[in-house]
Each structure stands twice: as structure tokens, then as C-alpha cells.
Amino acid sequence: MEIAAGKFKAECLRLMDHVHETHEEIIITKRGRQIAKLVPIGGNPEKNIYGWMKDSVIFEDDIISPIEEKWDVE
Numbered sequence: 001m002e003i004a005a006g007k008f009k010a011e012c013l014r015l016m017d018h019v020h021e022t023h024e025e026i027i028i029t030k031r032g033r034q035i036a037k038l039v040p041i042g043g044n045p046e047k048n049i050y051g052w053m054k055d056s057v058i059f060e061d062d063i064i065s066p067i068e069e070k071w072d073v074e
Contacts, residue, residue, distance in 0.1 A: 002027045002034070003028060004029055019040050025038065
């Protein structure tokens with residue numbers, strides 16, 4: 001994520017909270033040139049894995065009823 005220095009100045013505290021929560025780096029620019037980087041302190045984020053795949057699977061048919069297709073096992 002890149003942000004202009006003026007906008008960073010206005011939203012500094014909110015952006016610091018965002019970096020802390022998401023561990024996403026923010027590049028700060030001045031007149032279009034990259035001048036600084038806001039990075040989180042520490043290692044990997046401690047994310048709760050419960051629900052991380054929510055809404056990633058779409059069911060389009062009945063998944064409970066047996067299928068009529070014969071499988072060749074050997």
C-alpha cells in the first residue's frame with residue numbers, strides 16, 4: 001500500500017493500528033517518490049484460523065445424495 005505523506009500525516013494513528021492488525025507494510029511517498037516505510041514490529045501475525053476460509057466454497061448442487069456414476073477402483 002502506498003500513501004502520500006500529507007495523507008499519512010492526517011491518518012497516522014489509524015494507519016499505525018492498521019499495520020499492527022494486518023501486518024501490511026505502508027510505503028509513504030512525497031511528491032511521488034518513496035521516502036519511508038511503515039512496517040509492523042515482530043514476527044508473523046497471530047491470526048485466528050477459525051473461519052479464515054469462510055465464503056470460499058460455493059455449493060451448486062446437492063452434496064448429500066449419492067451419485068449415479070460408477071467408479072473403476074482397480
